[in-house]
Amino acid sequence: HGMIINYWDGTGHYVLALALLYCITNRIRHRHLGLYWVGSIMNSMPVLLLGGLTGKFGHKVKASFFLNTPYVLCPILFGIRLLTSARTLPSPTPFNKNRSLVLKLVDMILAVGTLLC
Helix, strand or coil, X not given: CCHXXXXXXXXXXXXXXXXXXXXXXXXXXXXXXXXXXXXXXXXHHHHHHHHXXXXXXXXXXXHHHHHHHHHHHHHHHHHHHHHHCCCCCCCCXXXXXXXXXXXXXXXXXXXXXHHHC
């Protein structure tokens, strides 16, 4: 039952962490990516921790269980840092009035398709 969450934890969070590392080292805005990573990992940690405490072997919790503490504290601290940092808004770009008729038609079709969904 938990195979997909293991795939997501093993690959998805790893790829997000690498992307965050790339963005931080190259000084690229990473607020949305970071909040996505924090939300995703914080939603999977309670399942892991509560499953370990209340599962079949919950009565045999050892001190090594508390090695998960950094995996809980680091995303919380990173999320607090992201939420308290100044939010940078993208600069507004003027609407291009010289767009071709084909692009305007494609935009209209996509807008109508979105509304119909």
